[in-house]
Amino acid sequence: MSDAREILRVEKLGKRFPGVVALDGVDFSLRAGEVHVLLGENGAGKSTLIKMLSGAYHPDMGRILVDGAPVEIRTASDAQRLGIATIYQEFNLVPQLTVGENLTLGRQPRRFGFIDTKRMHEQARELLERVGIDVDPRTRVSDLGIARMQMVEIAKALALNARVLIMDEPTAVLTTTEVQRLFTIVRQLRDKGVAIVFITHHLEEIAQIGDRVTVLRDGRSVEEVPATTSEEELVRLMVGRPIDQQYPREASSPGEPLLRVAGLTRAGVFSDVSFEVRAGEVVGLAGLVGAGRTEVARAVFGADSYDSGEVLMDGRRLPSGNVHAAMEAGLGLVPEDRKGQGLVLGADVAENLGLVTLRRTSRGGFVDRTGQRKAAGRVATQLGVRMSHLGQEVRTLSGGNQQKIVIGKWLLADARVLILDEPTRGIDVGAKVEIYQLINSLTASGHAVLMISSDLPEILGMSDRVLVMARGRLVGELDAAEATQDSVMALAVTEVEGARVH
Amino acid sequence: MSTNVLSRQPVMKSWLAENGSLAALVVLAIALSLLSGDFLTVTNLLNVGVQAAVTAILAFGATFVIITGGIDLSVGAVAALSAIVLAWTATGSGLPWPVATVIALVVGLACGLVNAALIAYGKLPPFIATLAMLGVARGLALVVSQGSPIAMPDAVSHLGDTIGGYLPVPVLVMALMGVITAVVLNRTYAGRAMYAIGGNEEAARLSGIKVNRQKLITYALSGAFAAVAGIVLASRLASAQPQAASGYELDAIAAVVIGGASLSGGKGRAFGTLVGALILAVLRNGLNLLSVSAFWQQVVIGVVIALAVLLDTLRRRGST
Ligand SMILES: Nc1ncnc2c1ncn2[C@@H]1O[C@H](COP(=O)(O)OP(=O)(O)OP(=O)(O)O)[C@@H](O)[C@H]1O
Ligand SMILES: [Mg+2]
Numbered sequence: 001m002s003d004a005r006e007i008l009r010v011e012k013l014g015k016r017f018p019g020v021v022a023l024d025g026v027d028f029s030l031r032a033g034e035v036h037v038l039l040g041e042n043g044a045g046k047s048t049l050i051k052m053l054s055g056a057y058h059p060d061m062g063r064i065l066v067d068g069a070p071v072e073i074r075t076a077s078d079a080q081r082l083g084i085a086t087i088y089q090e091f092n093l094v095p096q097l098t099v100g101e102n103l104t105l106g107r108q109p110r111r112f113g114f115i116d117t118k119r120m121h122e123q124a125r126e127l128l129e130r131v132g133i134d135v136d137p138r139t140r141v142s143d144l145g146i147a148r149m150q151m152v153e154i155a156k157a158l159a160l161n162a163r164v165l166i167m168d169e170p171t172a173v174l175t176t177t178e179v180q181r182l183f184t185i186v187r188q189l190r191d192k193g194v195a196i197v198f199i200t201h202h203l204e205e206i207a208q209i210g211d212r213v214t215v216l217r218d219g220r221s222v223e224e225v226p227a228t229t230s231e232e233e234l235v236r237l238m239v240g241r242p243i244d245q246q247y248p249r250e251a252s253s254p255g256e257p258l259l260r261v262a263g264l265t266r267a268g269v270f271s272d273v274s275f276e277v278r279a280g281e282v283v284g285l286a287g288l289v290g291a292g293r294t295e296v297a298r299a300v301f302g303a304d305s306y307d308s309g310e311v312l313m314d315g316r317r318l319p320s321g322n323v324h325a326a327m328e329a330g331l332g333l334v335p336e337d338r339k340g341q342g343l344v345l346g347a348d349v350a351e352n353l354g355l356v357t358l359r360r361t362s363r364g365g366f367v368d369r370t371g372q373r374k375a376a377g378r379v380a381t382q383l384g385v386r387m388s389h390l391g392q393e394v395r396t397l398s399g400g401n402q403q404k405i406v407i408g409k410w411l412l413a414d415a416r417v418l419i420l421d422e423p424t425r426g427i428d429v430g431a432k433v434e435i436y437q438l439i440n441s442l443t444a445s446g447h448a449v450l451m452i453s454s455d456l457p458e459i460l461g462m463s464d465r466v467l468v469m470a471r472g473r474l475v476g477e478l479d480a481a482e483a484t485q486d487s488v489m490a491l492a493v494t495e496v497e498g499a500r501v502h
Numbered sequence: 503m504s505t506n507v508l509s510r511q512p513v514m515k516s517w518l519a520e521n522g523s524l525a526a527l528v529v530l531a532i533a534l535s536l537l538s539g540d541f542l543t544v545t546n547l548l549n550v551g552v553q554a555a556v557t558a559i560l561a562f563g564a565t566f567v568i569i570t571g572g573i574d575l576s577v578g579a580v581a582a583l584s585a586i587v588l589a590w591t592a593t594g595s596g597l598p599w600p601v602a603t604v605i606a607l608v609v610g611l612a613c614g615l616v617n618a619a620l621i622a623y624g625k626l627p628p629f630i631a632t633l634a635m636l637g638v639a640r641g642l643a644l645v646v647s648q649g650s651p652i653a654m655p656d657a658v659s660h661l662g663d664t665i666g667g668y669l670p671v672p673v674l675v676m677a678l679m680g681v682i683t684a685v686v687l688n689r690t691y692a693g694r695a696m697y698a699i700g701g702n703e704e705a706a707r708l709s710g711i712k713v714n715r716q717k718l719i720t721y722a723l724s725g726a727f728a729a730v731a732g733i734v735l736a737s738r739l740a741s742a743q744p745q746a747a748s749g750y751e752l753d754a755i756a757a758v759v760i761g762g763a764s765l766s767g768g769k770g771r772a773f774g775t776l777v778g779a780l781i782l783a784v785l786r787n788g789l790n791l792l793s794v795s796a797f798w799q800q801v802v803i804g805v806v807i808a809l810a811v812l813l814d815t816l817r818r819r820g821s822t
Binding site for chain 1: 688689690691692694695697698701702704705706707708709710711712768769
């Protein structure tokens with residue numbers, strides 16, 4: 001921290017939505033050349049706060065000062081003019097456009113009035129290199145996985161050369177390798193005097209990257225502490241109580257195999273993937289971004305089709321590419337992309353929670369609305385969803401609470417083998433423990449879980465067995481006892497013979 | 503900020519936010535009753551109801567489709583074709599009228615199924631698939647009728663009558679179809695699936711909803727509703743005409759959107775659609791009472807459609 005000049009200051013900021021007080025007097029200050037972490041439970045108001053700095057919302061109360069002078073930030077271009085760039089928690093890319101087009105959106109290089117595609121791709125390639133991902137700028141954004149989308153978002157914000165860079169949970173979907181790369185970039189920017197606001201639910205990242213931490217609780221700023229504060233203390237400030245055990249896995253002895261996957265192959269994406277999931281087990285699926293974990297999970301669930309191999313539930317073969325058949329057989333999938341694949345954003349909480357069970361609870365074509373609402377209320381309470389009522393539109397829930405809804409609807413479905421793809425993305429430490437407890441009770445009742453996660457400690461803490469994928473192949477299997485960060489990472493970076501090229 | 507899941511939202515405020523079109527209808531009615539002494543009479547209001555009936559029935563069918571994020575341009579043509587088929591099989595070929603009516607409904611349903619098959623399995627955009635159906639259905643109506651009106655069987659024509667010399671049957675049919683629409687949308691699996699598909703098709707698919715099959719149901723309903731509308735219209739005119747209901751598809755879509763549905767899917771209600779259809783009918787009726795020229799009427803109606811939807815969008819934005 002070379003320069004301790006204050007760039008931005010927020011005083012008594014408040015924001016209400018119909019039925020909710022999202023922010024109720026937040027103070028916060030940001031210096032040049034620091035990484036300031038915002039910490040708080042799901043729904044504490046972190047995203048709302050930064051949206052008022054980026055011009056997405058306008059505060060009802062309090063004021064914002066930039067360089068000591070009060071400012072009005074009413075639109076995104078106001079924010080840009082003040083040198084504030086934001087990476088939102090929910091992505092803001094145009095899925096139909098290419099990566100290159102997204103990266104240069106609104107400022108595409110022109111030649112004779114036409115877009116200079118060659119130069120556009122050059123600029124895009126430079127940005128992508130900076131964040132260190134290997135993606136062709138001509139790829140359509142809709143063809144990217146969620147982690148690469150996140151890296152593209154980061155690249156897009158870097159292009160603005162802002163003085164203040166706000167990052168809302170940029171690491172939620174990244175694996176350790178990408179997180180380290182991101183931190184290198186963040187440190188470079190910080191050393192150049194850029195002020196960075198950083199939101200994360202991964203407490204171990206705070207000491208690595210942060211300088212100061214502001215803790216929000218129920219829409220108020222409760223404390224400002226140095227980033228060297230112990231994790232226990234941070235949890236206490238955030239949740240108001242200590243958490244004894246982050247990973248409360250209670251392993252049960254595995255029973256009959258429920259799901260068997262044999263020789264599953266899709267040309268150019270994954271090949272010859274075989275594994276088994278037994279009753280009562282939690283099987284972790286680890287690997288780097290782009291290793292093909294999500295693709296395999298989707299193929300198993302029938303969301304996509306595959307070229308060869310087979311998927312068997314209870315020894316019976318499932319048809320390729322048929323979600324309905326997979327569900328009938330007792331499979332479930334919590335997808336990684338909640339906005340694109342998990343939620344009907346414009347529908348309310350009860351409706352979303354009841355979506356998977358809608359068919360089963362219908363009688364003669366008529367839905368049981370009362371039963372549905374009751375069940376939804378039960379799960380919402382179990383998961384501690386922070387909302388004003390069951391009729392609240394899911395769009396207006398905080399990111400972590402939206403994620404709870406995606407998990408919740410599958411908990412209601414009572415699938416015998418539940419595939420979780422990044423289940424705790426964006427969920428706070430307290431609520432994570434609740435979800436792990438629910439995983440425990442699933443396996444205790446003879447169900448099984450296949451869990452994909454980029455959060456290695458989570459995989460290690462919760463799995464009974466760990467499968468590792470690299471470049472579309474299953475490269476190893478580790479027992480819970482022998483699996484460590486190093487042993488998993490060593491496998492994850494395996495160079496596979498004759499591997500596909502991107 | 504509470505986790506109390508049982509508390510309800512402030513009722514009055516949200517009711518107004520969701521029923522902006524009803525407020526518009528009331529304002530319109532008050533204005534017209536001040537401007538013209540003839541507006542607020544029972545006879546005239548029932549007349550408005552009759553005027554609204556055909557559009558409303560078509561619009562109820564279109565509501566299903568629009569909620570799934572689709573569009574159905576063929577409803578006017580399918581209405582005409584169904585009515586022609588009824589008149590032709592009954593009057594022309596001498597089939598008993600109940601059989602002819604069932605055949606007409608099946609024709610409407612079949613047109614809807616073809617639309618859905620093209621959209622769900624052929625992956626055609628709904629706009630194109632139903633535009634093609636518009637042409638085909640209108641053409642077939644002309645082919646079957648050889649271009650001239652066919653008299654409706656007397657029994658069916660009573661649908662255009664009034665009960666006790668007072669209550670017009672088309673208004674009753676409209677109410678019945680409205681109730682069916684509301685029940686399907688709110689209470690049935692098919693209805694809830696329509697909202698999910700329109701809100702996020704991929705999420706719906708991954709939640710185990712058979713999207714293609716639900717689309718078949720949706721467009722089939724739209725086709726069947728169009729057949730009902732066609733029969734009601736022909737009964738009122740006492741004859742089925744091959745050119746009947748042309749352009750009605752646009753009125754139907756306008757009614758749905760004025761009623762608060764979103765063309766991008768996931769939103770829409772039966773009651774809103776009814777109000778939308780009534781707004782259009784009241785407006786036409788009022789402009790006639792005020793002796794506004796037919797040319798200006800078109801201009802005014804265009805402006806009102808734009809205003810109604812604009813107001814609704816603004817109110818929604820204001821309330822979040
Ligand atoms: N547009 C909106 N309408 C109504 N309520 C809203 C809206 N946006 C946010 N809220 C509410 O404001 C509160 C704070 O939300 P916010 O997104 O700021 O939380 P957060 O701290 O970012 O949580 P997370 O860690 O889950 O991302 C939540 O209770 C949320 O439901
Ligand atoms: Mg947030």
